[in-house]
Amino acid sequence: MLIQVKQVIHQARPLFLQGMGEAVFDALRSDKFLYGENVIKFEEEFANFASAKYVATGSGSEGKA
Numbered sequence: 001m002l003i004q005v006k007q008v009i010h011q012a013r014p015l016f017l018q019g020m021g022e023a024v025f026d027a028l029r030s031d032k033f034l035y036g037e038n039v040i041k042f043e044e045e046f047a048n049f050a051s052a053k054y055v056a057t058g059s060g061s062e063g064k065a
Helices: 020-029 037-049
Strands: none
Touching: 020 037
């Protein structure tokens, strides 16, 4: 028996809010986009959003050999 799917459920849908593009360009123009104030600000705001005491960010390349 075949099941007909009426709605597609996406696994991930990027959320792109107004101002995010400019924030990306500001970070890239900065000479401290890895450990600079933008990273600290993001981690603080994300911890607040997640109701967490601590968060840590990474480049996504950790553990690659």
